[in-house]
Amino acid sequence: MAANPHISLDSAVELLTSTMRDPAKANVCAIRLSLAADRIDQALEACTSISEKTKIVKSYPELLRAGIKFLTFKQPPANHVTMVNHLTTCRCDFGQTGMRRLHKPSRYRIDGRVRVDGVTLIFDAVATVSNCLILSLADLTQHKFRTGNANTGEQRWPQRPEDLLPNGPKDSLVGLEHWVATPRLGYIIFKLAGRLALFYVPFAREVFQSPNFTFALARPVQHLEEAVKFYGEGDSSQLARTHFFTYPVMTIFEFFDNLVHSETRQFNIMITARGSWISPVLARLTTILSTLPLEWSKTRSLLQHLTAYANADVDPVIGVATIKFERELMTELQYFDELETAFDAMVEARKMGCWNITCSSVLEVIHSRLCSKCNLIRFCGEKCQKEAWKRAPLPHKSLCAKIHSLKESLGADDWSLLWTLDFTYAQFQVMCKAKAVDTEVVKAIGNILSALKFRRRVFLDDSENAGASQIDRLLRAERQKLALQKLEDLRDSLGDQSDAVEPWIWCQARH
Numbered sequence: 276m277a278a279n280p281h282i283s284l285d286s287a288v289e290l291l292t293s294t295m296r297d298p299a300k301a302n303v304c305a306i307r308l309s310l311a312a313d314r315i316d317q318a319l320e321a322c323t324s325i326s327e328k329t330k331i332v333k334s335y336p337e338l339l340r341a342g343i344k345f346l347t348f349k350q351p352p353a354n355h356v357t358m359v360n361h362l363t364t365c366r367c368d369f370g371q372t373g374m375r376r377l378h379k380p381s382r383y384r385i386d387g388r389v390r391v392d393g394v395t396l397i398f399d400a401v402a403t404v405s406n407c408l409i410l411s412l413a414d415l416t417q418h419k420f421r422t423g424n425a426n427t428g429e430q431r432w433p434q435r436p437e438d439l440l441p442n443g444p445k446d447s448l449v450g451l452e453h454w455v456a457t458p459r460l461g462y463i464i465f466k467l468a469g470r471l472a473l474f475y476v477p478f479a480r481e482v483f484q485s486p487n488f489t490f491a492l493a494r495p496v497q498h499l500e501e502a503v504k505f506y507g508e509g510d511s512s513q514l515a516r517t518h519f520f521t522y523p524v525m526t527i528f529e530f531f532d533n534l535v536h537s538e539t540r541q542f543n544i545m546i547t548a549r550g551s552w553i554s555p556v557l558a559r560l561t562t563i564l565s566t567l568p569l570e571w572s573k574t575r576s577l578l579q580h581l582t583a584y585a586n587a588d589v590d591p592v593i594g595v596a597t598i599k600f601e602r603e604l605m606t607e608l609q610y611f612d613e614l615e616t617a618f619d620a621m622v623e624a625r626k627m628g629c630w631n632i633t634c635s636s637v638l639e640v641i642h643s644r645l646c647s648k649c650n651l652i653r654f655c656g657e658k659c660q661k662e663a664w665k666r667a668p669l670p671h672k673s674l675c676a677k678i679h680s681l682k683e684s685l686g687a688d689d690w691s692l693l694w695t696l697d698f699t700y701a702q703f704q705v706m707c708k709a710k711a712v713d714t715e716v717v718k719a720i721g722n723i724l725s726a727l728k729f730r731r732r733v734f735l736d737d738s739e740n741a742g743a744s745q746i747d748r749l750l751r752a753e754r755q756k757l758a759l760q761k762l763e764d765l766r767d768s769l770g771d772q773s774d775a776v777e778p779w780i781w782c783q784a785r786h
Contacts, residue, residue, distance in 0.1 A: 281376045287314035292338045295345035298358050304365035305396035306378050312403035325696040332407040339432040342404035347447035355453040363393025386518040398460040405467040412474050416626045418642040444481040455494045462498040462523040469533030479537040488545050495527045499556045528574045540732050543584050550585035557582045614714050615700050617721025624724050625651050631659035632731045649678035674723050684712050
């Protein structure tokens with residue numbers, strides 16, 4: 276069917292914006308909110324590229340501001356329930372001309388359901404607003420806030436940290452927690468939370484500081500359990516499984532992946548420390564995903580990572596955790612593509628912060644600028660760029676030369692295309708073949724970026740322990756020594772197979 280003829284896109288945006296600005300006083304019902312959201316969805320679905328979609332959502336900055344404030348508003352749980360109940364109650368005056376038409380959908384629901392409750396309708400609007408916020412952040416690099424247009428008076432979102440999260444990182448997380456607590460529907464919010472964590476470091480840190488990892492792990496596990504239960508007991512039709520198994524699982528694993536990229540060490544420690552929470556559902560997912568098609572390959576890869584850390588062998592006396600990746604699992608990674616991994620690493624690197632591994636401002640809200648030669652790696656200032664230029668064993672000088680060589684091989688126009696929102700790995704493969712690019716150089720760049728990320732984590736660990744007492748430092752050194760000994764013992768037990776398995780074994784000292 277065509278777009279709802281009873282409401283224009285501007286009217287739909289205005290309805291949602293005004294409601295989210297003051298939901299307690301809103302004189303609108305869940306049905307109208309859902310239909311307004313669907314009108315926006317239809318406008319986005321008509322776009323042929325992500326760039327077109329971002330252009331639309333960025334043209335409605337007041338919707339974005341009202342949306343982020345609404346979704347992150349901190350209030351007592353009882354007040355949140357009251358607000359949702361208020362919005363689900365229809366008070367519309369059907370004696371008003373045209374009101375009944377405003378309650379009539381223009382198309383069938385994409386989840387195939389004919390009857391839905393008011394909370395589901397509210398989450399239709401929540402999902403649409405979340406998607407608009409995500410699209411608006413899609414073309415921004417870490418901590419790169421927008422500027423207003425003095426000529427037009429346009430106030431694009433977000434322009435500063437207070438505009439991004441008007442309630443602050445800590446209170447915003449509490450506000451989001453109200454939404455994720457909703458069974459079967461709340462998983463929607465994790466997609467937005469993951470994008471915020473990648474863009475804004477203070478928010479990522481707050482996610483890991485939530486009591487008992489409630490937001491970072493406990494709630495996601497609950498939604499995974501719901502999805503797995505539905506897969507085994509619910510409607511087995513393809514449409515139902517898509518909406519109540521595929522979408523929740525992929526959304527939560529995308530959230531986990533974003534946390535890995537934003538705070539790798541904290542994420543691994545969290546999974547190891549709370550392995551008992553997540554191990555049962557991971558085991559069930561391992562069985563289910565083994566029967567699913569290739570499109571689940573990246574989810575399976577992260578699932579194996581989580582399983583290894585969740586089942587870590589922790590010595591209760593010395594606090595050392597040994598993480599092992601089973602050989603049988605690793606042989607199943609036939610879909611692993613080193614070139615694709617390198618491409619993803621480059622795209623990620625260009626959007627993130629300073630790449631000087633000893634940068635002292637990594638936790639500050641500073642937008643890093645591109646190296647003028649390689650146009651890929653970022654530094655927060657001249658000091659960090661100079662330090663990184665010759666820093667052994669991974670100096671930027673040699674990496675910069677490799678990237679510059681790749682950039683010259685592709686040409687300026689194609690190099691610029693790499694960083695556009697709609698550019699894909701498949702297009703990169705075609706581009707490399709057409710330009711006779713040495714893909715081994717691309718893989719080498721990817722490997723160096725991975726090594727730099729690892730060394731950065733090591734530096735952060737060392738910095739964190741720099742202020743420890745002498746006794747604490749001695750204990751930490753002893754733990755590391757024992758961890759290395761455990762690794763050597765494990766290698767000896769593997770005999771001739773140790774070389775093949777070694778890259779997948781880590782020993783991690785827990786603090």
